[in-house]
Amino acid sequence: MTGATRRFAIPALALAALAAPVAAAPGDVVKTRIAGFRELGAAFKNVNDELKGSAPQTYVMQLSARQIRDFARQQYSWFPQGSGPQAGVKTAAKPDIWAKGAEFKAAQDNFAKQADAFAKVAGTGDTANIRAQAKLLGQSCGACHRAFRTESRD
Numbered sequence: 041m042t043g044a045t046r047r048f049a050i051p052a053l054a055l056a057a058l059a060a061p062v063a064a065a066p067g068d069v070v071k072t073r074i075a076g077f078r079e080l081g082a083a084f085k086n087v088n089d090e091l092k093g094s095a096p097q098t099y100v101m102q103l104s105a106r107q108i109r110d111f112a113r114q115q116y117s118w119f120p121q122g123s124g125p126q127a128g129v130k131t132a133a134k135p136d137i138w139a140k141g142a143e144f145k146a147a148q149d150n151f152a153k154q155a156d157a158f159a160k161v162a163g164t165g166d167t168a169n170i171r172a173q174a175k176l177l178g179q180s181c182g183a184c185h186r187a188f189r190t191e192s193r194d
């Protein structure tokens with residue numbers, strides 16, 4: 041495969057994953073998604089706990105930043121068609137995720153962008169910059185939650 045083909049092959053695959061109908065049982069997909077978000081939340085909490093303390097540990101924030109960046113890549117596969125609210129499935133995902141696909145994708149992309157930027161800045165070990173970028177990262181979580189997540193899961 042040439043370099044040029046490879047560059048095109050990856051987005052095409054990503055698109056196919058997005059359009060593919062849910063293969064596993066919807067309940068299992070939702071459980072995996074929620075477990076992923078919980079781990080993401082725990083990783084981000086570790087960052088914020090360090091930043092609140094008197095001596096933020098760079099290596100803890102760097103490790104968490106890599107985890108967050110990995111979750112930001114994985115989240116693209118967490119919302120297959122058919123994994124929205126339905127009988128027998130407890131999810132806080134709003135139907136708009138699928139009804140307004142382009143807007144949702146923009147929220148996912150913004151999160152991925154902020155997560156990449158955060159991993160970079162964590163690598164520098166500059167606490168002031170890490171703090172500023174952590175804020176932007178947190179805003180990307182909040183923006184998606186406000187638009188696409190319900191208050192309670194039922």
Ligand code: HEC
Pocket residue numbers: 070073074077078080081084108130131132133134144147148151177178180181182184185188189193
């Ligand atoms: C592109 C949209 C989007 C982004 C970005 C996003 N989330 Fe979420 N998040 C959701 C949705 C939708 C749910 C509900 C999932 C469900 O119930 O099926 C959720 C659920 C959660 C949960 C609850 C899991 C549970 O116990 O039910 C946590 C914690 C969470 N997100 C943390 C984060 C953090 C931290 C970030 C950023 C670092 C983030 N999320 C970024 C959409 C997003």
